[in-house]
Amino acid sequence: MLNKKIILLFCLLMTFSGLSAQTLLGVEDAVGIALKNNYDIAVAKNNADITKVNNTMGNAGMLPYLSVTGTDNYSVSNVNMTLSSGSAITSSAGTSNAFNASTTLNWTLFDGTKMFITKNKLSQIEKLGDIQFNDVLMQTVYNVTVAFYQVVVQKQQLLAIRDVMAYSLERVRILQKGYEAGIAHKNDLLQAKIDLNVNREAEINQLNNIRNSKRALNLVIARDPETPFDVADTIPLNYQPDPVDLMNKLYVNNTSVLSYGKQVDIARLSLGEYQTLRLPKLNFLASYGYQQNNNSASNVLTNRSFGPLVGGSLIIPIYQAGNALRQVRAAKIQLQSTQYNLDNVKLQVNTQLKTALTEFDDQKTLLGIETDNLTLAKENLRISLERLRLGQTTALEVRQAQESYANSLARYYDFEFNMKVAETRLKQLVAGL
Numbered sequence: 001m002l003n004k005k006i007i008l009l010f011c012l013l014m015t016f017s018g019l020s021a022q023t024l025l026g027v028e029d030a031v032g033i034a035l036k037n038n039y040d041i042a043v044a045k046n047n048a049d050i051t052k053v054n055n056t057m058g059n060a061g062m063l064p065y066l067s068v069t070g071t072d073n074y075s076v077s078n079v080n081m082t083l084s085s086g087s088a089i090t091s092s093a094g095t096s097n098a099f100n101a102s103t104t105l106n107w108t109l110f111d112g113t114k115m116f117i118t119k120n121k122l123s124q125i126e127k128l129g130d131i132q133f134n135d136v137l138m139q140t141v142y143n144v145t146v147a148f149y150q151v152v153v154q155k156q157q158l159l160a161i162r163d164v165m166a167y168s169l170e171r172v173r174i175l176q177k178g179y180e181a182g183i184a185h186k187n188d189l190l191q192a193k194i195d196l197n198v199n200r201e202a203e204i205n206q207l208n209n210i211r212n213s214k215r216a217l218n219l220v221i222a223r224d225p226e227t228p229f230d231v232a233d234t235i236p237l238n239y240q241p242d243p244v245d246l247m248n249k250l251y252v253n254n255t256s257v258l259s260y261g262k263q264v265d266i267a268r269l270s271l272g273e274y275q276t277l278r279l280p281k282l283n284f285l286a287s288y289g290y291q292q293n294n295n296s297a298s299n300v301l302t303n304r305s306f307g308p309l310v311g312g313s314l315i316i317p318i319y320q321a322g323n324a325l326r327q328v329r330a331a332k333i334q335l336q337s338t339q340y341n342l343d344n345v346k347l348q349v350n351t352q353l354k355t356a357l358t359e360f361d362d363q364k365t366l367l368g369i370e371t372d373n374l375t376l377a378k379e380n381l382r383i384s385l386e387r388l389r390l391g392q393t394t395a396l397e398v399r400q401a402q403e404s405y406a407n408s409l410a411r412y413y414d415f416e417f418n419m420k421v422a423e424t425r426l427k428q429l430v431a432g433l
Contacts (some may be wrong), residue, residue: 023230027144030217035141066105138255154210155231165200274324275328377408
């Protein structure tokens, strides 16, 4: 047994010798890097910022428009003109210059309250942008967490393979001595060596799995896939979900529910906008203009005028070819569809929560059972090796005990990982990551 412990220690040193210079990455560190670098988050942030930029009183039509315009037309022409009095005007290469300039203010004073509804709608769209941004954040944190613990469980599986390999080396050593002493069959020794080689092959494949899982995590946190790092070889499992508390938070915090709920609000405001199309509109107009016409071929050589202008317009819709009614009907149907989407997503997240709770409880139960199995399998393997050393059992029995221990180790780490994924999913559903 002392030799087995020395071999196992050697394997562990081999595991960490290439990692000592690497940065130890925690799940919080990985999430922090992702929140800074992830491209999906950057795009979602820009989309949310666009909704903030668009949410203005001017975009809602509540503010006046002020403009300055100016024109200057110059022409040269030959004039041959006979007036009603009988006199004639003839001019060669006569010039004409018309200059106009004005400052105009247009302001919609009343549009059936559409501008107020639109401003509220823009505010709701901005809130929707924030919710969708938070949804991307939650999804990113979930993806990073799962990818992180995928690296951890792959590392655990490597340690399990090397643990089993140490027992394989011990079995080869016992059978080698027994064969040399003439009390062990050569085929048992050969099978033990074959099993050891299979362990070595599994180690190589598992090292590749670790490299791939690290690349996947680096991709999620948006950095070079070959960036070196190391992780701990344990998965913390101290979460105790409260089903009642989770259900109370589900419809209040879940980003999908909030998003579709906000879309219902926006659709309702859109309907209100279309309903105002049948109401009168009042516009106010004010301007200050300057005009000057110079004409060398006219009796009036210079004509200049300037001054203010104030006016308004009242528009009362009488008949719009049914367009207003059509748009209102379409908006009502759209509102109904968004309500259907909200009801559907509530049903979906409710199902997802219950499924995640069941998965968490099942994996916790399985982990408890496998903990007992692992203790039993390890003790059984130790006893079998000792009996093999004393010549009281067969190599086949030891091999079966070793396979049972290896399978129990693999299941144990898988149950840990599955339990952590279920925990992360529960937290994501109630935006508690």
